[in-house]
Amino acid sequence: MTPVCPLDRLVPERGVAVLVGGHQVALFRVTDPATGEDRVHAVSHLDPFSGAHVMARGIVGSSGERVTVASPMYKQVFDLATGACLTEPDVRLPVWPTRILEGLVHVADRPAEQPVDPSLDPSAALAAATP
Amino acid sequence: MTETSTRKRLVVVGGGMVAHRLVEAVADRDTAGEWHVDVFAEESRAPYDRVALTSFFSGRDPEDLLLGDGSLWRREGVRLHTNAPVKAVDTAARQVHARGRVYDYDALVLATGSSAFVPPVEGSDLPGSFVYRTVDDVTELRAWVTDRGAELDRPVRGAVVGGGLLGLEAAGALQAMGVESTVVEFAPRLMALQVDEGGGEALRRLIEKLGITVRTSTATKRIKAGRNGRVARMDFDGGDRLPVDVVVFATGVRPRDELARAAGLPVGERGGVRVDEACAVPGHDDVYAVGEVACIDGRCWGLVGPGNTMAEVVVDRLLGGGATFPGADTSTKLKLLGVDVASFGDVFAAQAGSLEVVHSDPVNGVYKKLVVSDDAQTLLGGVLVGDASAYASLRPLVGSPLGADPTAWLLPEGVEGPPSTELPDAANVCSCNNVSAGAIRCAVTEQGCTDLPAVKACSRAGTSCGSCLPLVKTLMTSELEKAGVEVSDALCEHFAVSRAQLFDIVRVTGLRTFSEIIAAHGTGRGCDICRPVVASILSSLGTGHVLDADQARLQDTNDHVMANLQKDGTYSVVPRIPGGEITPEGLLVIGQVAQDFGLYTKITGGQRIDLFGARMEQLPAIWKRLVDAGFESGQAYGKAVRTVKSCVGSTWCRYGVQDSVGLAIALELRYRGLRAPHKIKLGVSGCARECAEARSKDVGVIATENGWNLYVGGNGGFTPRHAQLFAEDLDTETLVRTIDRFLMYYVRTADRLQRTAPWVEQVGMDEVRRVVLDDSLGIAADLDAAMAAHVDSYEDEWAATLDDPEKLAHFVSFVNEPDTADPSLAYVTERGQRRPATADERREGVLVAGPTLEVRS
Numbered sequence: 003m004t005p006v007c008p009l010d011r012l013v014p015e016r017g018v019a020v021l022v023g024g025h026q027v028a029l030f031r032v033t034d035p036a037t038g039e040d041r042v043h044a045v046s047h048l049d050p051f052s053g054a055h056v057m058a059r060g061i062v063g064s065s066g067e068r069v070t071v072a073s074p075m076y077k078q079v080f081d082l083a084t085g086a087c088l089t090e091p092d093v094r095l096p097v098w099p100t101r102i103l104e105g106l107v108h109v110a111d112r113p114a115e116q117p118v119d120p121s122l123d124p125s126a127a128l129a130a131a132t133p
Numbered sequence: 134m135t136e137t138s139t140r141k142r143l144v145v146v147g148g149g150m151v152a153h154r155l156v157e158a159v160a161d162r163d164t165a166g167e168w169h170v171d172v173f174a175e176e177s178r179a180p181y182d183r184v185a186l187t188s189f190f191s192g193r194d195p196e197d198l199l200l201g202d203g204s205l206w207r208r209e210g211v212r213l214h215t216n217a218p219v220k221a222v223d224t225a226a227r228q229v230h231a232r233g234r235v236y237d238y239d240a241l242v243l244a245t246g247s248s249a250f251v252p253p254v255e256g257s258d259l260p261g262s263f264v265y266r267t268v269d270d271v272t273e274l275r276a277w278v279t280d281r282g283a284e285l286d287r288p289v290r291g292a293v294v295g296g297g298l299l300g301l302e303a304a305g306a307l308q309a310m311g312v313e314s315t316v317v318e319f320a321p322r323l324m325a326l327q328v329d330e331g332g333g334e335a336l337r338r339l340i341e342k343l344g345i346t347v348r349t350s351t352a353t354k355r356i357k358a359g360r361n362g363r364v365a366r367m368d369f370d371g372g373d374r375l376p377v378d379v380v381v382f383a384t385g386v387r388p389r390d391e392l393a394r395a396a397g398l399p400v401g402e403r404g405g406v407r408v409d410e411a412c413a414v415p416g417h418d419d420v421y422a423v424g425e426v427a428c429i430d431g432r433c434w435g436l437v438g439p440g441n442t443m444a445e446v447v448v449d450r451l452l453g454g455g456a457t458f459p460g461a462d463t464s465t466k467l468k469l470l471g472v473d474v475a476s477f478g479d480v481f482a483a484q485a486g487s488l489e490v491v492h493s494d495p496v497n498g499v500y501k502k503l504v505v506s507d508d509a510q511t512l513l514g515g516v517l518v519g520d521a522s523a524y525a526s527l528r529p530l531v532g533s534p535l536g537a538d539p540t541a542w543l544l545p546e547g548v549e550g551p552p553s554t555e556l557p558d559a560a561n562v563c564s565c566n567n568v569s570a571g572a573i574r575c576a577v578t579e580q581g582c583t584d585l586p587a588v589k590a591c592s593r594a595g596t597s598c599g600s601c602l603p604l605v606k607t608l609m610t611s612e613l614e615k616a617g618v619e620v621s622d623a624l625c626e627h628f629a630v631s632r633a634q635l636f637d638i639v640r641v642t643g644l645r646t647f648s649e650i651i652a653a654h655g656t657g658r659g660c661d662i663c664r665p666v667v668a669s670i671l672s673s674l675g676t677g678h679v680l681d682a683d684q685a686r687l688q689d690t691n692d693h694v695m696a697n698l699q700k701d702g703t704y705s706v707v708p709r710i711p712g713g714e715i716t717p718e719g720l721l722v723i724g725q726v727a728q729d730f731g732l733y734t735k736i737t738g739g740q741r742i743d744l745f746g747a748r749m750e751q752l753p754a755i756w757k758r759l760v761d762a763g764f765e766s767g768q769a770y771g772k773a774v775r776t777v778k779s780c781v782g783s784t785w786c787r788y789g790v791q792d793s794v795g796l797a798i799a800l801e802l803r804y805r806g807l808r809a810p811h812k813i814k815l816g817v818s819g820c821a822r823e824c825a826e827a828r829s830k831d832v833g834v835i836a837t838e839n840g841w842n843l844y845v846g847g848n849g850g851f852t853p854r855h856a857q858l859f860a861e862d863l864d865t866e867t868l869v870r871t872i873d874r875f876l877m878y879y880v881r882t883a884d885r886l887q888r889t890a891p892w893v894e895q896v897g898m899d900e901v902r903r904v905v906l907d908d909s910l911g912i913a914a915d916l917d918a919a920m921a922a923h924v925d926s927y928e929d930e931w932a933a934t935l936d937d938p939e940k941l942a943h944f945v946s947f948v949n950e951p952d953t954a955d956p957s958l959a960y961v962t963e964r965g966q967r968r969p970a971t972a973d974e975r976r977e978g979v980l981v982a983g984p985t986l987e988v989r990s
């Protein structure tokens with residue numbers, strides 16, 4: 003895990019991007035309305051539909067019980083906890099485990115599980131293409 | 134090619150509508166990943182909606198016609214080769230030849246469609262004669278008409294040969310481009326295949342009313358060239374002539390069976406690859422043909438619905454099933470130039486003993502006919518011209534009891550509602566995609582769909598020509614109501630009220646934060662629909678800066694960073710240039726900023742300058758320079774007032790009668806920053822010549838000798854509308870007060886993302902006049918006060934942001950590496966400026982620059 007910034011640096015329900023282990027990761031601080039407890043979600047900053055690194059600039063919201071973010075580019079909605087795209091079930095954002103330790107946000111060095119299908123993770127394709 | 138060796142290879146020849154459906158079905162149903170699919174498409178585009186081709190002329194971008202969202206072609210196991218015609222098929226070796234090499238297949242599907250048929254008329258190959266089948270065809274046609282129009286000092290003259298469905302579509306397209314058009318039909322009536330004589334007559338009257346000349350029973354003998362070698366005249370049998378600048382042939386199609394013929398596959402008498410009920414070519418159980426190229430039971434189907442059914446049959450067969458082609462129907466509905474035409478079932482009353490029930494109203498241009506069984510109980514078919522509103526309900530009833538006196542269905546809309554009949558589950562509601570009423574009900578009751586987009590996605594109904602949508606919606610609503618779900622105009626899942634209601638709630642309750650508003654009047658955390666709506670409402674009510682703490686998280690990224698998001702994740706910057714007037718010094722500043730930051734520059738359609746390719750972290754530095762030089766935000770990113778376009782007016786122009794630039798600047802400075810349900814554009818022209826195109830704006834002002842004429846409700850974009858005259862010869866003060874009230878009334882009551890044109894249409898022009906001009910609701914003082922408050926509280930969002938370190942702190946690329954640019958950005962130089970590299974350029978490595986190279990500051 004890598005410490006990236008103080009929790010206070012994150013405004014609730016507004017994303018920011020961080021660089022972790024060469025990956026662009028989008029962080030979202032979400033406060034549980036009942037308990038007042040803070041959670042930090044980390045998903046890939048790469049929007050799989052547009053191929054641009056913009057997810058941290060999406061609007062946070064909810065769909066039923068799920069906390070979501072909508073891509074700012076073409077507005078597909080993703081579950082922040084699992085990375086699953088709600089409108090296109092085959093697509094999923096990689097998710098990074100996070101931890102809050104002594105007021106600092108820590109992000110794992112790699113995503114929770116490798117995406118099953120490499121064609122769903124254009125970052126691999128981009129990385130391969132960028133000389 | 135690196136094939137996964139265990140997979141079977143499916144090769145699809147042709148990348149048209151049916152090929153798209155076929156691959157979609159493989160992707161959906163081949164869950165075991167048995168097949169790897171290669172699609173070879175001769176055209177340069179991914180499969181697109183040919184049925185909607187004509188919408189190209191109403192300004193739709195060819196990209197908007199693409200089928201699906203493109204993700205199908207990015208799937209693993211699916212490969213689309215564009216610009217890749219298959220040159221030959223070798224069924225013995227099981228190979229196709231394309232792109233200069235061979236590809237093996239385990240199964241082959243021919244989906245090569247048809248080509249437009251041009252009769253062997255002398256001169257049909259002259260420059261200026263066209264067919265109407267592909268996006269390239271219509272692109273060339275449009276370019277020709279535009280070029281000819283520019284050369285001639287009279288309207289372009291055009292003729293369409295063929296008065297069938299396609300010919301009328303083409304005539305509509307010509308008409309839309311301002312061409313004086315004639316339809317030439319060999320048969321004695323229009324749409325001879327679909328409608329009967331009475332229907333054809335009604336249709337002719339409606340089409341002629343639109344200014345299109347119709348010549349039936351006319352044979353074209355030859356087309357003559359003028360001195361420049363281009364189409365100039367048509368000669369008809371019998372000696373008549375017609376001067377023309379453009380000719381479109383819409384004289385039918387021929388199956389593209391040339392590959393199959395060359396490969397020795399059997400073809401039908403009138404062409405088409407012969408297939409059995411499994412769509413397989415006899416004697417070749419690994420070769421199939423689908424869509425327009427397939428000749429099944431001795432006939433080829435020229436409609437997308439039967440083609441889609443064939444695609445489903447083949448996919449079922451590929452996966453081991455035993456599906457067969459069940460036949461199809463030839464129902465059609467067409468809406469062209471605002472004329473409805475529909476025909477379905479046994480149009481010509483061919484069945485023995487059938488009865489025809491006709492309602493004809495020549496004054497209103499309506500002709501309706503139902504064909505019923507001899508006891509008048511069962512519906513067999515029908516023709517509707519001029520008013521086809523009953524089509525969606527009637528077509529699925531073909532073969533079933535009508536449930537009422539047939540004449541009840543023929544009465545004009547609104548006289549007495551057509552009898553309500555529960556459609557049987559088996560009734561086919563969407564003929565393009567073969568979806569039954571039962572399947573739509575099931576989408577609601579079993580698959581949990583609660584809105585139209587969900588039902589469309591789930592059942593595919595309504596995703597092609599769209600003519601079934603009213604019925605799909607009715608079925609969905611009644612199913613939802615049965616289940617006790619209330620169908621409302623709710624904004625989204627978080628707010629049960631409409632935007633206008635929410636506006637009133639916020640205005641009246643005085644709640645000023647999103648948290649309070651959603652806690653009191655909504656549920657959950659909100660979403661990308663309701664959050665920006667609340668932000669916009671709060672802004673319209675003048676509640677401070679867009680980036681104030683509570684509001685910031687409601688904003689779409691454009692409002693959030695006060696710039697426009699571009700495809701690669703960078704932003705564009707548009708400083709306000711009121712009325713389009715700019716000093717040379719101002720131009721130099723913009724040029725210098727662009728040069729220093731390596732930004733691509735372009736003059737916009739709104740008379741100002743757009744600077745593209747700014748990274749989020751660069752925005753404050755760019756704006757610092759602009760603000761210091763006296764520029765302010767142009768709100769190009771907001772649902773807000775954009776520009777007031779002006780012409781040069783009386784200051785310089787020899788025809789101008791008023792100072793249009795002066796008024797445009799005054800209006801832009803008055804309304805700048807006003808946030809609204811959608812963007813608002815204004816225009817001011819200095820005389821009736823209308824060089825500022827004011828009538829295409831939400832608010833258009835045209836100078837007269839005595840003052841100003843005010844027009845409202847104009848729109849460019851997808852559904853263009855000319856603004857309509859609202860008030861005449863106003864003095865400047867009255868003009869401004871009237872615009873104030875009009876805009877505020879719109880801001881308060883319109884729906885989310887509703888421009889003034891559809892809003893005026895919804896409210897009714899007379900009603901808007903009563904409220905704005907006669908104060909019929911007694912709210913004028915209130916509207917005036919609201920606008921005054923807006924004008925007083927205006928501040929430049931960018932200047933305010935630059936003064937606030939807390940707001941500036943958000944403009945970083947990465948929180949833990951604030952100065953590192955997004956490493957995935959890549960640019961190439963084109964025409965002396967940089968632009969984002971395409972995927973191909975990235976792959977081929979012809980990159981010239983990463984994100985930061987060209988930046989000088």
Ligand code: SRM
Nearest residue numbers: 697705736737738739740741769775848849850851852888
């Ligand atoms: C930059 C510009 C094109 C250009 O290079 O000329 C442009 C660019 C965009 N237009 Fe436009 N429009 C531009 C003039 C126009 C015009 C012409 C005009 O204003 O005279 C029209 C037709 C007039 C009208 O609006 O009625 C126009 C009709 C649209 C529409 C269709 C609106 C409609 O009611 O149907 C959209 C889509 C939408 O807003 O939903 C759109 C949307 C867009 C968006 C916001 C699309 C997007 O989401 O990325 C583009 C982003 C702007 C950017 O990145 O800076 N743009 N757009 C023009 C900016 C003008 C300016 O100075 O602010």
Ligand SMILES: Cc1cc2nc3c(=O)[nH]c(=O)nc-3n(C[C@H](O)[C@H](O)[C@H](O)COP(=O)(O)OP(=O)(O)OC[C@H]3O[C@@H](n4cnc5c(N)ncnc54)[C@H](O)[C@@H]3O)c2cc1C
Nearest residue numbers: 147148149150151175183218219245246424425435436437
């Ligand atoms: C203006 C217009 C309006 C229409 N309106 C309607 C309507 O309202 N309702 C309706 O049901 N139908 C309508 N149609 C008909 C409908 O578009 C067709 O029935 C449908 O597109 C047929 O699909 P297809 O895939 O068989 O053929 P196409 O869509 O024609 O696709 C065939 C593709 O194969 C390609 N191809 C051919 N040979 C090769 C080769 N050797 N190698 C590689 N590629 C090849 C062609 O370039 C073409 O792109 C309309 C058609 C037009 C032109």
Ligand code: SF4
Nearest residue numbers: 780786789819820824
């Ligand atoms: S609209 Fe009139 S005043 Fe304005 S430029 Fe055209 S001719 Fe001149």
Ligand code: FES
Nearest residue numbers: 563565597598599
């Ligand atoms: S009938 Fe064409 S989309 Fe349904």
